[in-house]
Amino acid sequence: MSTTSLSRDxxxxxxxxxxxxxxxLIADFHRIRTEEPTVEDPAERDFFRRLVExxxxxxxxxxFTGWMASYADECFYWVPSTPxxxxxRSEIAVxxxxxxxLGDRVYRLSTGFAWSQAPSSxxxxxxxxVEVFDCLNADQKLVRSNFMINEFWDDETRVLAGxxxxxxxxxxxxxxxxxxxxxxxxxxxxxxxxxxxL
Amino acid sequence: xxxxERRTQAYDWDDLVQEDRVHESLYxxxxxxxxEMRSVFGGTWVYLAHESQIPERNDYITxxxxxxxxxxxxxxxxxxRALFNRCTHRGTTLCRFEKGNKRAFQCPYxxxxxxxxxxxxxxxxxxxxxxxxxxxxxxxxxxVPRVESYRGFIFATLNEAMPSLSDxxxxxxxxxxxxxxxxxxxxxxxxxxxxxxxxxxxxxxYDNSGDGYHVLYSHRSLLETENRFQDEATEKGMSYYKxxxxxxxxxxxxxxxxxxxxxxRPNLQPRTGGLWAIESLHPGMEHVAEKLRSRFGAKAESFxxxxxxxxxxxxxxxxxxxxxxxxxxxxxxxxxxxxxIWYGTKIEDVDGTMGPDVLNDIxxxxxxxxxxxxxxxxxxxxxxxxxxxxGLRCRExxxxxxxxxxxxxGRIKTLEDGTLKGPATDEVFMREYIKEWKRLMxxxxxxxxxxxx
Numbered sequence: 098m099s100t101t102s103l104s105r106d107x108x109x110x111x112x113x114x115x116x117x118x119x120x121x122l123i124a125d126f127h128r129i130r131t132e133e134p135t136v137e138d139p140a141e142r143d144f145f146r147r148l149v150e151x152x153x154x155x156x157x158x159x160x161f162t163g164w165m166a167s168y169a170d171e172c173f174y175w176v177p178s179t180p181x182x183x184x185x186r187s188e189i190a191v192x193x194x195x196x197x198x199l200g201d202r203v204y205r206l207s208t209g210f211a212w213s214q215a216p217s218s219x220x221x222x223x224x225x226x227v228e229v230f231d232c233l234n235a236d237q238k239l240v241r242s243n244f245m246i247n248e249f250w251d252d253e254t255r256v257l258a259g260x261x262x263x264x265x266x267x268x269x270x271x272x273x274x275x276x277x278x279x280x281x282x283x284x285x286x287x288x289x290x291x292x293x294x295l
Numbered sequence: 296x297x298x299x300e301r302r303t304q305a306y307d308w309d310d311l312v313q314e315d316r317v318h319e320s321l322y323x324x325x326x327x328x329x330x331e332m333r334s335v336f337g338g339t340w341v342y343l344a345h346e347s348q349i350p351e352r353n354d355y356i357t358x359x360x361x362x363x364x365x366x367x368x369x370x371x372x373x374x375x376r377a378l379f380n381r382c383t384h385r386g387t388t389l390c391r392f393e394k395g396n397k398r399a400f401q402c403p404y405x406x407x408x409x410x411x412x413x414x415x416x417x418x419x420x421x422x423x424x425x426x427x428x429x430x431x432x433x434x435x436x437x438x439v440p441r442v443e444s445y446r447g448f449i450f451a452t453l454n455e456a457m458p459s460l461s462d463x464x465x466x467x468x469x470x471x472x473x474x475x476x477x478x479x480x481x482x483x484x485x486x487x488x489x490x491x492x493x494x495x496x497x498x499x500x501y502d503n504s505g506d507g508y509h510v511l512y513s514h515r516s517l518l519e520t521e522n523r524f525q526d527e528a529t530e531k532g533m534s535y536y537k538x539x540x541x542x543x544x545x546x547x548x549x550x551x552x553x554x555x556x557x558x559x560r561p562n563l564q565p566r567t568g569g570l571w572a573i574e575s576l577h578p579g580m581e582h583v584a585e586k587l588r589s590r591f592g593a594k595a596e597s598f599x600x601x602x603x604x605x606x607x608x609x610x611x612x613x614x615x616x617x618x619x620x621x622x623x624x625x626x627x628x629x630x631x632x633x634x635x636i637w638y639g640t641k642i643e644d645v646d647g648t649m650g651p652d653v654l655n656d657i658x659x660x661x662x663x664x665x666x667x668x669x670x671x672x673x674x675x676x677x678x679x680x681x682x683x684x685x686g687l688r689c690r691e692x693x694x695x696x697x698x699x700x701x702x703x704x705g706r707i708k709t710l711e712d713g714t715l716k717g718p719a720t721d722e723v724f725m726r727e728y729i730k731e732w733k734r735l736m737x738x739x740x741x742x743x744x745x746x747x748x
């Protein structure tokens with residue numbers, strides 16, 4: 098970059114998106130995709146179920162400030178374009194955002210000139226089947242859930258369905274979303290106006 | 296003569312397509328759409344697929360020629376064919392998967408089995424037929440009679456009278472060659488896609504493909520987002536449209552046969568790294584740039600440029616548009632529905648100058664740069680396409696204009712090769728490509744199919 102600033106603020110500069118981060122992402126979501134969930138304690142499951150439900154509520158309310166705050170500073174938001182998740186290093190994704198691009202996504206909606214969201218979609222999200230995986234690191238959990246996003250836009254109400262993987266990490270005692278993978282059923286098909294945050 | 300041919304023969308094409316305007320029915324009349332699926336998506340060379348999608352013998356990928364479902368195969372001898380995906384017995388599609396590797400396709404309905412060169416290999420219980428269908432060439436699969444590639448891009452036509460693909464492409468081959476050759480060894484590999492559907496006519500996308508007039512307005516949210524940080528040294532993305540775009544060195548050029556070319560490269564600083572300098576901000580770019588610069592010094596810029604979005608629009612009538620590093624394909628579904636498929640491309644380290652680490656870094660970054668525009672730009676365009684389709688329901692207001700730049704002396708220049716060059720926001724390319732469209736609709740080219748003997 099042309100800037101000489103030494104700042105590494107991930108909201109502004111993208112230094113943390115390196116090959117190690119990609120490999121970790123692929124491995125974590127492969128585990129959610131293929132392994133048995135390990136957490137049986139209902140209280141712990143309920144704790145993470147509430148975090149997933151909270152994220153859905155913030156998005157339904159278009160509370161993007163609150164939503165951004167629920168993500169870690171160094172985070173990923175990934176919507177693969179293939180049903181097997183794929184490898185984002187060699188495949189185009191429907192969406193693949195770091196912290197700054199999430200900021201772009203939210204900023205664009207605030208410009209008043211994002212025609213694809215003028216007027217905004219109205220959504221109600223249903224999340225269910227929340228299952229939790231323990232990790233070697235006690236400050237990380239993986240969560241699998243199913244979702245249905247009911248979206249009304251331009252005379253049409255449609256359902257975007259699929260399952261999501263969340264990687265939660267604990268920072269100073271607070272659990273944040275470190276990465277989210279959204280697996281749309283129609284991820285490899287043409288989708289009309291794919292411009293809401295999933 | 297088919298029903299559609301008879302019906303559309305009654306149209307007065309010279310009234311519907313005039314020098315400065317076209318009639319709304321070009322976008323709203325289902326009969327015109329049906330006729331287009333024959334005379335345009337059948338009567339001229341249409342893009343089907345890229346050879347990197349079927350690299351090995353017996354690879355196949357399904358595609359469409361207009362609405363016709365096809366299986367594009369590289370057969371056991373290595374010949375690329377465009378087979379009708381239609382069983383010759385009862386009409387069933389044979390293949391329902393997007394891609395794969397198969398020497399034969401067996402019909403799921405009655406079990407007729409076809410080789411990937413189209414020949415019928417056998418049918419169940421042939422003694423129930425007076426003559427075994429496998430011995431009669433009329434039961435071999437229909438296939439598109441003309442299939443040709445230009446540097447990996449596979450096209451097909453049902454019109455046997457068409458000139459060779461290379462001659463038909465003509466002057467558009469120059470920017471196409473440059474687009475291909477900017478990559479190491481002139482090699483690209485198609486890798487998945489961003490896929491967006493809109494409820495509007497396919498020509499709304501082709502009208503848009505060379506349109507420099509809409510950028511500042513339709514893409515205002517993108518331009519503002521790309522430049523939301525005030526401390527960047529250079530303006531990002533398509534910011535050059537902000538200052539009197541017709542006075543910038545970029546230009547639009549009509550290349551004949553419906554093809555056209557928007558060249559924004561002259562706006563860039565003419566130096567290695569000039570492309571990278573205006574690339575908007577994407578995940579991982581500072582990390583890769585820092586890593587490569589510390590390892591390679593000034594040479595890093597030439598690698599980074601390979602991940603940058605080439606500022607051209609190479610539009611090949613009727614359904615192919617190369618922009619940035621994308622191969623975009625327009626797929627008509629009905630008169631008011633279109634799929635746009637933005638295939639990504641990656642590069643290969645053809646001569647070993649990059650090494651696997653750099654190749655991985657550049658291709659990864661190239662995925663991220665390519666995701667930018669479909670996410671933050673195209674969604675606003677297709678919303679405007681849909682709203683045109685809606686506006687055209689005001690049937691009594693009949694005309695759509697493309698007269699920007701018309702009748703201004705000296706504005707459009709005719710070059711030696713017969714191509715037409717004008718300022719960036721000129722609609723000359725719309726006026727010209729629609730003449731080619733009209734010629735095809737008027738002449739109704741004779742369409743034929745072929746079968747293996």
